[in-house]
């Protein structure tokens with residue numbers, strides 16, 4: 127069984143303001159949003175949050191989110207042992223911050239938040255239409271995270287205690303230096319660093335900080351649209367995702383003695399794994415369309431399940447099986463909610 131504090135994660139804590147209704151396509155159009163994307167809110171999106179709540183008062187749900195926090199909540203859910211995971215991120219002393227703290231602690235995550243009074247706790251508009259989800263993040267307090275949080279002696283002790291690290295790609299927009307600090311520590315001490323590409327815009331607009339971290343990444347996760355965008359930005363001149371996966375795995379690595387594993391999820395299509403110049407595909411258990419409630423967080427759930435097995439030293443096939451198990455459950459739930467206890471074996 128995994129020991130306490132073995133996995134440390136850093137991310138943007140957000141409260142998801144979620145609506146699942148096909149008539150939301152009107153809102154997508156109005157705010158110039160794609161049906162399936164994750165973006166940072168711009169000035170033009172500011173009124174969207176109020177409009178969501180006002181238009182769908184009976185449908186709107188407030189659910190703790192934030193991609194990295196979702197993943198570690200999933201890890202905790204599978205393991206059913208408190209404080210196996212530690213989480214860093216920045217919130218405010220307000221109602222949304224309280225909800226995130228309570229729910230994360232109830233899930234068993236050892237949350238060590240940094241607090242700011244300059245901004246309210248971050249939110250993410252989640253618009254679900256059919257099997258698509260559009261995510262519009264207003265980072266607010268999450269954007270105030272600083273590297274000093276790592277220097278706090280009690281926090282650095284937690285970094286030293288951890289053997290595995292995970293960050294979504296999203297904190298590349300906030301504190302890439304914190305990610306690099308954790309990544310370099312992992313390399314120097316022979317620990318494992320895992321990252322997600324998280325969104326197509328990160329591969330292009332945040333290419334520079336992303337490419338500074340990638341040489342330290344032992345396990346790199348992404349979905350199909352992120353893989354495609356990464357291939358385009360890096361001029362791989364192919365649309366073959368297996369080839370893209372191999373090229374990503376072969377990117378320069380600081381500790382070349384530990385080859386990188388690339389994991390591409392593709393919705394209902396097989397999961398692609400690339401390592402050491404070899405590709406393997408793992409088929410997904412298909413669900414009827416009628417059981418899919420919303421796909422928000424399916425990728426985070428996959429990562430959480432994968433990491434739950436990885437930190438116990440299980441082989442890759444077992445990591446993928448557990449990732450798929452949680453992904454399959456999450457798409458049948460509204461938002462990132464995990465029901466009762468797992469029946470995973």
Ligand code: 26A
Pocket residue numbers: 138140141142164165166190191192193194196250261262263265294296297299422423424425426462
């Ligand atoms: C910086 N951005 C854009 C983000 C996010 C984000 N988490 C951190 N940073 N944009 C969306 N999310 C979260 O992704 C989850 C689904 O994968 C949402 O909060 C949602 O819970």
